[in-house]
Amino acid sequence: MIELDKTDLKILAILQKDGHLTNQELAETINLSPSPTLRRLKRLEQEGVIARYVALLEPAKIGLGLEAFVRVMLDKRERHFETFASAVQDWPEVVSCHAMAGEMDYLLRVVFEDLAHFSRFVMDTLLKHPGVIDVKSSFVLQAIKQTTALPLDHLNP
Numbered sequence: 001m002i003e004l005d006k007t008d009l010k011i012l013a014i015l016q017k018d019g020h021l022t023n024q025e026l027a028e029t030i031n032l033s034p035s036p037t038l039r040r041l042k043r044l045e046q047e048g049v050i051a052r053y054v055a056l057l058e059p060a061k062i063g064l065g066l067e068a069f070v071r072v073m074l075d076k077r078e079r080h081f082e083t084f085a086s087a088v089q090d091w092p093e094v095v096s097c098h099a100m101a102g103e104m105d106y107l108l109r110v111v112f113e114d115l116a117h118f119s120r121f122v123m124d125t126l127l128k129h130p131g132v133i134d135v136k137s138s139f140v141l142q143a144i145k146q147t148t149a150l151p152l153d154h155l156n157p
Contacts, residue, residue: 002047002049004049004155006156007030007032007040008040008044008049009152009155009156010029010030011026011030011037011040011041011044012044012049012050012152013149013152014026014029014030015050016148016149016150017149019053019054023037023038023041026041056148059111063113064111064112064113065113065114066111066112066113066114066115066117066118066139067109067110067111067112067139067140067143068109068110068112068118068137068138068139068140069107069108069109069110069137069138069140070107070108070110070122070126070135070136070137070138071103071104071106071107071108071134071135071136071137071138072084072104072105072106072107072108072126072132072134072135073103073104073105073132073133073134073135074105074106074131074132074133075131075132075133078130078131080129080130080131080132081099081105083129083130083131084105084106084129084131084132085097085099087129088106088108091121091125093110093111093112093117093121094108094109094110095109095110095111096108096109097109104136118137122135122137
C-alpha cells in the first residue's frame with residue numbers, strides 16, 4: 001500500500017466520480033496548479049492505484065436489459081477450477097466472476113438481451129463446461145445501489 005495524502009485522496013475521489021476531466025479541470029477542482037497535479041496523477045497511475053480509465057455503459061440502452069447473478073458449483077473430485085476461470089474470460093455475457101468460499105464455487109454477474117439469450121448461454125455454454133454440476137440463477141429486478149467508487153474514508157491522513 002502506498003502512502004496517500006489529502007490531495008491524493010481528493011484526486012482519487014474526484015476521478016471516481018468523473019474520470020473524463022482534463023488535467024486543467026482536475027487542477028482547478030483541487031486548487032493546485034496543473035504541473036503538480038499531473039505529477040501526482042502520473043504517480044498514482046504508475047503505482048497502480050489508478051488501474052485504468054473506462055467508459056461505463058448503460059446496459060439497457062444498448063439492448064442488454066436482463067441482468068442476473070449466477071451461482072456455479074463445480075465437481076471437486078476433478079480439477080476444473082483453472083479451466084473454468086480461463087473459459088469465463090471468453091464469455092462476453094459475464095461482466096464479473098468471483099471465486100467464492102462457502103456453498104458455491106463461483107458467482108457470476110451476467111447481462112443478456114432477453115430470457116432467450118440467457119437460456120442459450122446457460123444451456124449451450126455454462127452447463128456444457130466440464131465440471132459444472134450445479135447452476136442457480138437470480139434475476140435483478142432493480143438495482144438499488146451500483147457504484148464503481150471505492151470508499152476512501154479509512155485512508156484519511
